[in-house]
Amino acid sequence: MGRVVIAPDSYKGSVSALGVAEAMARGVRQVFPQADIRKIPIADGGEGTVEALVCATSGRVREAEVVDPLGRKIRVQWGVLGDGRTAVIEMAAASGLPLLHQDERDPRKATTFGTGQLIRRCLDAGLRNIIIGIGGSATNDGGAGMARALGVRFLADDGSELPEGGAELARLKRIDLTDIDPRVAEATITVACDVDNPLCGPRGASAVFGPQKGATPEIVAELDAALAHFAERAQIATGRDVATLPGAGAAGGLGAGLMFFTPAKLRPGVEIVLDAVGFAEIVREADFVITGEGRTDFQTAYGKAPVGVAKVAKQFGVPVFCLSGGLGHGAEDVLACGIDAVMSICDRPMALEECIAGAPALIESGSTRLCRIIKAARMGR
The missing domain is CATH 3.90.1510.10 (Glycerate kinase, domain 2)
Structure with missing residues (x-):
């Protein structure tokens, strides 16, 4: 595994974008310990x-x-x-x-x-x-x-x-x-x-x-x-x-x-932030990107952070996976916006309060699950 770019928005009311990126990186390391992980906390005009x-x-x-x-x-x-x-x-x-x-x-x-x-x-x-x-x-x-x-x-x-x-x-x-x-x-x-x-x-x-x-x-x-x-x-x-x-x-x-x-x-x-961090230069050499937000639903496709990340990554043919706190109505709309797959950090039925309280650990374990799927898919090529 070469480069993995981690570019999440914050999970609003729970974990900052930097905190989400760090938790995702820990999860990725469980599967791809030698990967060149680039953490790029982002925002789309809201919190962070x-x-x-x-x-x-x-x-x-x-x-x-x-x-x-x-x-x-x-x-x-x-x-x-x-x-x-x-x-x-x-x-x-x-x-x-x-x-x-x-x-x-x-x-x-x-x-x-x-x-x-x-x-x-x-x-x-x-x-x-x-x-x-x-x-x-x-x-x-x-x-x-x-x-x-x-x-x-x-x-x-x-x-x-x-x-x-x-x-x-x-x-x-x-x-x-x-x-x-x-x-x-x-x-x-x-x-x-x-x-x-x-x-x-x-x-x-x-x-x-x-x-x-x-x-x-x-x-x-x-x-x-x-x-x-x-x-x-x-x-x-x-x-x-x-x-x-x-x-x-x-x-x-x-x-x-x-x-x-x-x-x-x-x-x-998200374009303002991605330009400021030089995202295009970072992502062009990536094997894949993990992005995410607190809740992905129909509003995400209107131009929120994960879609902005995918727009840049797709210029270079880089796969993009969205790992979010929760999935709402219309979450699948992002699949037409350059995101290849979307999943929730929740690994079992749980109340919103439980998910928020345990978000860092759930983000880490969710990232590990996602990477195991990616690894299996790559091995099957």
Whole structure:
């Protein structure tokens, strides 16, 4: 056995991308002890994006005080890349779903204000090149909270400011850009986006991602209508028509908000990370690649990390195997995206809590099982 490339995303809420890579490497060693194992922790714009890019470029981590999706003060990390000129932030750090307890999740009320505060911290530090990872949100406010933190005002019929949250956008009458931070126009903002969904409709932010944030079917309909109304008002205020663009529906519509109110350009997050680590040069000599994530389902095929890894590996004809914490509806869709096989780390029926608690050991043993299959297949050639 020659080179094995291990390039997983984090198992969110359980193990970091680096931790997953190390566990996978231990499993591979059980079967291929002499292999040249290359561990490449990656991210696609969600949790772990700051860590992946800071590590890949020998940058540094900073801290800031912002508010969480419900307006409570928290301290979060952001990064400066090795060039000293580029900032990287994760909206998940300030406005992410893991920041809320299960009974606190309500996309009608959650705000991206803290994400806007992080952007402002970057500008305060003199950084005008900003990468923003927008996966893992708890929000569905179209990025209105983010824009409000940068000075944009969202007004109701009576001229009063709307409260935070996606549901309030249904009452939006006018958007006032007078006081937007002028430094925003000077910035180059690259949005690391892990999905290609539009803002509204059956594949929009509310319908696809709302349920995991606590939205019932009735709330989904309410939020989708509110975002459609918001898009109309934002187009009038900015002259930009972005609601149907791929990625506009990412992070509860933050993708759209960034395109409406900043000079942001969306790009697949995993591509940004893979370019930073020089993945193409590493994978071209590989015998096979193991990737993975916490849960693989129909959303993965929209452009999440494992599919991004496979896209590069397939340029060189390298087999790609996806080993994930769990498999959901539509997991087989990734087989049309360059992934050769997909399997779960679970080796028996178990509750989610048990799987999370034992994830490192399960990842290791799952990697060993996978490699035994690969070895047997190679011997049978």
